[in-house]
Amino acid sequence: MRAGVYDSGIGGLTVVKSLIEQKLFDEIIYFGDTARVPYGVKDKNTIIRYSLEALEFFKNFDIDIMIAACNSVSAYAIDELKANAPFKVSGVIEPGVMALKNKIPNLDANILVLGTTATIRSGKYERLLKQNGYKNINSLSPSLFVPVVEEGLFEGVVLETVARHYFEGIDEPDVIILGCTHFPLIKDEISKFFPSSLLIHSGEAVVEFLQKEFLLNQTFKQTSLKLFASENPDKLKKIASVWL
Amino acid sequence: MRAGVYDSGIGGLTVVKSLIEQKLFDEIIYFGDTARVPYGVKDKNTIIRYSLEALEFFKNFDIDIMIAACNSVSAYAIDELKANAPFKVSGVIEPGVMALKNKIPNLDANILVLGTTATIRSGKYERLLKQNGYKNINSLSPSLFVPVVEEGLFEGVVLETVARHYFEGIDEPDVIILGCTHFPLIKDEISKFFPSSLLIHSGEAVVEFLQKEFLLNQTFKQTSLKLFASENPDKLKKIASVWL
Numbered sequence: 001m002r003a004g005v006y007d008s009g010i011g012g013l014t015v016v017k018s019l020i021e022q023k024l025f026d027e028i029i030y031f032g033d034t035a036r037v038p039y040g041v042k043d044k045n046t047i048i049r050y051s052l053e054a055l056e057f058f059k060n061f062d063i064d065i066m067i068a069a070c071n072s073v074s075a076y077a078i079d080e081l082k083a084n085a086p087f088k089v090s091g092v093i094e095p096g097v098m099a100l101k102n103k104i105p106n107l108d109a110n111i112l113v114l115g116t117t118a119t120i121r122s123g124k125y126e127r128l129l130k131q132n133g134y135k136n137i138n139s140l141s142p143s144l145f146v147p148v149v150e151e152g153l154f155e156g157v158v159l160e161t162v163a164r165h166y167f168e169g170i171d172e173p174d175v176i177i178l179g180c181t182h183f184p185l186i187k188d189e190i191s192k193f194f195p196s197s198l199l200i201h202s203g204e205a206v207v208e209f210l211q212k213e214f215l216l217n218q219t220f221k222q223t224s225l226k227l228f229a230s231e232n233p234d235k236l237k238k239i240a241s242v243w244l
Numbered sequence: 245m246r247a248g249v250y251d252s253g254i255g256g257l258t259v260v261k262s263l264i265e266q267k268l269f270d271e272i273i274y275f276g277d278t279a280r281v282p283y284g285v286k287d288k289n290t291i292i293r294y295s296l297e298a299l300e301f302f303k304n305f306d307i308d309i310m311i312a313a314c315n316s317v318s319a320y321a322i323d324e325l326k327a328n329a330p331f332k333v334s335g336v337i338e339p340g341v342m343a344l345k346n347k348i349p350n351l352d353a354n355i356l357v358l359g360t361t362a363t364i365r366s367g368k369y370e371r372l373l374k375q376n377g378y379k380n381i382n383s384l385s386p387s388l389f390v391p392v393v394e395e396g397l398f399e400g401v402v403l404e405t406v407a408r409h410y411f412e413g414i415d416e417p418d419v420i421i422l423g424c425t426h427f428p429l430i431k432d433e434i435s436k437f438f439p440s441s442l443l444i445h446s447g448e449a450v451v452e453f454l455q456k457e458f459l460l461n462q463t464f465k466q467t468s469l470k471l472f473a474s475e476n477p478d479k480l481k482k483i484a485s486v487w488l
Contacts, residue, residue: 035290036280041394043475046279144402147391150285153409158388161405165397231287 001218002027004058004066004087006051009037010150010239011181012069015092016225017244018203019067024210026220029061030240035230038146039072040116040180047118051077055085057228063087065214067206071115071179075122088214092202093119095209096177097128100200102208104175112170112197113139114190115179116146125179138173142166149182159189167193175200245462246271248302248310248331250295253281254483255390255425256313259336260469261488262447263311268454270464273305274484279474282390283316284360284424291362295321299329301472307331309458311450315359315423319366332458336446337363339453340421341372344444346452348419356414356441357383358434359423360390369423382417386410393426403433411437419444 003025005012009032016030031054033039039047051073058066065088068074068081074091082089100111111134113125120141129137144162153159163186175198178184184201191199210216225244229236247269249256253276260272275298277283283291295317302310309332312318312325318335325333344355355378357369364385373381388406397403407430419442422428428445435443454460469488473480 035286037285041281042279046475143395144388144391147388151387158405158409161402165402231290 001025001216001220002029002061002063004029004031004061004063005069006031006033006054006058006066006073007070007181008032008039008072009034010236011146013240013243014181014184014201015067015069015203015206016240018201018207020223020225020244022207023219023221023223024207024216025223028223028225029058029063030225030227031057032227032229032236034232034236038116039070040118040146041143042072042118044076044122047072047076048080051081052084055081059086065090065210068092069181069202069206071181071202072118075119075124090206090209090214092181092206093124093128093179095205096179096200096202097125097132098209098212099205100129100175100177101132103198103200106174107133107135109134109174110136110171111138111175111177112173113137113177113179114183115139115141117141117143119179125177140166140170145186146180146182149185154185155189159186160192163189163193173197178202245269245460245464246273246305246307248273248275248305248307249313250275250277250298250302250310250317251314251425252276252283252316253278254394254480257484257487258425258428258445259311259313259447259450260484262445262451264467264469264488266451267463267465267467268451268460269467272467272469273302273307274469274471275301276471276473276480278476278480282360283314284362284390285387286316286362288320288366291316292321292324295325296328299325303330309334309454312336313425313446313450315425315446316362319363319368334450334453334458336425336450337368337372337423339449340423340444340446341369341376342453342456343449344373344419344421345376347442347444350418351377351379353378353418354380354415355382355419355421356417357381357421357423358427359383359385361385361387363423369421384410384414389430390424390426393429398429399433403430404436407433407437417441422446
């Protein structure tokens with residue numbers, strides 16, 4: 001079973017980590033569009049165009065499923081990907097909402113969605129949560145989290161000050177959707193501000209979703225990983241060897 | 245006299261501001277590659293490819309000079325632009341060094357170059373400064389300054405914390421080159437840490453350079469400005485109307 005995992009950069013590796021841990025695939029082809037990262041500040045048409053280029057890339061491999069491990073892609077381009085792909089396609093937004101539904105059946109729960117500007121502007125999490133009956137939804141776009149993570153500042157005074165800038169004055173929600181694949185890397189800092197909130201992590205959510213929706217219940221002894229990047233693949237490999 | 249001003253995003257507007265103030269042109273065509281910003285983290289070949297695409301764009305206009313108002317482009321692609329352009333081309337690095345030379349003739353002066361990762365990695369400022377006889381050169385890449393500026397945080401605790409993260413423990417230099425067109429927007433914060441340092445600003449440096457090297461000494465009653473962006477031109481227009 002072979003998966004193609006697509007992200008704007010390195011954040012999707014947090015999803016790869018969950019896929020490897022759960023042994024769902026014997027091979028993962030990862031493509032990070034590092035030459036054009038970040039997607040989170042780009043507009044809809046640009047994101048669709050880049051996503052369809054990534055789709056063409058994956059057609060070179062005999063993959064069974066393409067996973068858009070990027071919330072901005074999942075927010076804007078998932079329908080276009082599904083319409084044009086000769087293989088199965090999964091994003092991360094629907095899995096995230098499904099995971100929340102399994103864990104928090106109370107429809108009055110206070111939900112905070114954290115995402116990039118593009119993801120939040122799309123309103124896709126909000127719509128899907130409302131369709132599932134949830135009523136109390138807030139969303140927030142802490143735009144500096146991605147560059148802070150890309151700078152390698154997973155803890156310390158810079159991250160803390162940036163987090164306070166966005167979180168100060170916000171009531172603690174029951175559940176927080178980490179609606180950007182970079183955010184699991186700073187979940188400890190997020191939990192400092194909201195210690196009682198349950199965090200929904202795209203990687204774990206995708207694993208559950210693939211098992212339930214696509215019936216991927218076979219497991220493999222090990223997963224080989226092939227990394228591709230539109231620029232600086234060595235940086236991607238270095239980070240992957242640290243994270244995974 | 246018509247100029248084409250090229251930047252990866254909105255930062256080049258700080259150069260446009262100086263050009264308008266000095267009335268060097270009666271028309272400026274601005275192109276911001278906002279769909280692919282930021283360039284400062286990209287590699288050499290990507291920056292050259294994008295720059296040559298911008299050159300093709302400017303061929304549609306009858307411009308007299310193209311100004312690469314982006315240090316990352318000036319660091320990596322200026323020779324390719326000059327080799328392929330049917331009009332004059334200026335970057336911002338050579339003008340910056342010339343401006344420094346005019347203001348600080350003392351070759352023992354301590355110089356600090358601030359720039360994006362790409363600009364600093366290129367070593368272009370250092371080489372040019374050494375060729376001009378300067379000996380004491382340090383460089384620093386405060387990568388979070390660009391996203392902080394793009395987030396509109398021109399002052400306050402986030403900017404201050406980020407600045408302290410990069411500047412703490414650094415001796416005050418005699419002169420600081422603001423080697424990224426975003427940095428003039430936070431020069432007050434930079435001066436808080438280094439109150440006695442002279443700051444070199446690309447916009448002012450380019451004006452002097454064009455007057456001296458290209459003998460642009462005519463002035464015009466007013467400058468009309470046409471803005472183009474590879475995505476979200478409305479955002480660019482909004483920011484331009486505030487800054488200019």
